[in-house]
Amino acid sequence: SYTVDKTVAYEELVRSRYIHAAREKGLVKPFEVSISMHIYAYYPIPKSTSKKNAEAMRVGEILPTKKPDWDNIAKIVCDALNGLAYKDDAQITCGAVYKAYTVGAGYLHVSISEF
Numbered sequence: 001s002y003t004v005d006k007t008v009a010y011e012e013l014v015r016s017r018y019i020h021a022a023r024e025k026g027l028v029k030p031f032e033v034s035i036s037m038h039i040y041a042y043y044p045i046p047k048s049t050s051k052k053n054a055e056a057m058r059v060g061e062i063l064p065t066k067k068p069d070w071d072n073i074a075k076i077v078c079d080a081l082n083g084l085a086y087k088d089d090a091q092i093t094c095g096a097v098y099k100a101y102t103v104g105a106g107y108l109h110v111s112i113s114e115f
Contacts, residue, residue, distance in 0.1 A: 007076060014080035014108070022085070031086040036094040036115040041073050042102035057101035070097040077110055085112055 022028075043064045045057045056062040068076075074097050078089045086092070094115050 010076060011080035014077055014110075015084055018081055018085055018110070030084060031091060031112065031114065033091065034093040034115045035086055035091050036113050037074075037078070037092050038095065038111040039073060039077050039097045040109040040111075041070075041097065041099045042107050042109070043099065044106045045101045045103060058103060060100055062101070064099045064101060070099060073097050073099075073108075077108070081110075081112075 041064075043066070045054050049057065053062060074095065078092065082089045
């Protein structure tokens with residue numbers, strides 16, 4: 001199997017951000033129980049968007065229907081954190097991916113908890 005270089009780089013970014021956040025919270029070992037994962041993917045509002053649509057995007061009336069697909073977002077995050085945040089992604093028994101727009105730069109927010 002072959003993983004595209006961009007995907008490898010993004011997985012490494014997700015891992016490094018997780019390591020930093022985990023250290024701040026005092027998490028030292030992977031979860032060993034069933035877990036819940038919620039992923040929030042925030043996209044920047046395109047500069048070419050009209051003021052009316054930009055406001056609708058900002059308040060969540062218009063949501064992103066663009067790539068990547070929600071399942072691809074979940075896959076890259078789950079694969080990146082496998083063996084780090086949890087022993088195996090089979091432990092994820094509940095999860096969701098939310099896509100929305102944000103003012104400024106896009107970003108991901110990942111929430112993991114025991115389920």
